[in-house]
Amino acid sequence: MAFHDVRFPDAISRGARGGPERRTQIVELASGAEERNASWANSRRRYDVAYGIRRADDLAAVVAFFEARNGRLCGFRFKDWADFKSCLPSQAPGPADQPIGTGNGSATQFQLAKRYSSGAQSWTRAITRPVAGTVTVALNGAPQSSGWSASTTTGLVTFATAPAAGVVLTAGFEFDVPVRFDTDALDITLDLERLGSITSIPLVEIRA
Known part of the structure; x- marks a missing residue:
């Protein structure tokens, strides 16, 4: 299409x-x-x-x-x-806004996503059209300025080196x-x- x-x-x-x-x-x-x-x-x-x-x-x-x-x-x-955006309307997007996966030592690609939660229930929405220049990423809460790229046509974040097993990946973005x-x-x-x-x-x- x-x-x-x-x-x-x-x-x-x-x-x-x-x-x-x-x-x-x-x-x-x-x-x-x-x-x-x-x-x-x-x-x-x-x-x-x-x-x-x-x-x-x-x-x-x-x-x-x-x-x-x-x-x-x-x-x-x-x-x-x-x-x-990945945060509340009154806030600015930050690298810790949304969980996008957990490292396993081999995976290098992770899909941007936004979670909608109320009480104990939540729904996760895949984000495929992030706005160029707005994506930020963190590993275990530490912002990463390099070693990764984000596609503005798929929403996939690709790392040059696979994050280690157990590392929590988060991201902030506009979309x-x-x-x-x-x-x-x-x-x-x-x-x-x-x-x-x-x-x-x-x-x-x-x-x-």
Whole structure:
């Protein structure tokens, strides 16, 4: 599947609406009790960026971006302003933010990830599109300035030398969401002042 390594305009994405979506099957029994099963192991994010359009120039930028991606054909990066870094929104990312693995003496690659926890439960999200220049790494809490690299297209952290067995690896980073347009048509409205609007511009997360 084609993916363009470009980011949707930040000035427009800042006003977007959306967030994570889960899919759950619920069967109501004769007793009134329910049986619930998760159809998806992982959540999928959906957004509508029409709310971020405030000027005619914004409209033109969206149309150009849509045409360059061939509608739904090609994926791209999107900054989710509500969830775009490894730490809390009020904090700056640091190398101890998120656990990404434990060394075994032979593995050299580890996937960036973000853990979402509440009470005793947690869910770990693989991060595949970190922002270039934002990734930091620590081994047993000690920041590492060299000896590793991070791919901005897979989220894999590769070490020149495999971390020793039992060494805890952590990382901090900013990241984008890989998405595509969820429509092949833009319904544009022009008023008498030649100012434009679009009713809805849906985006959906992809596995890329």
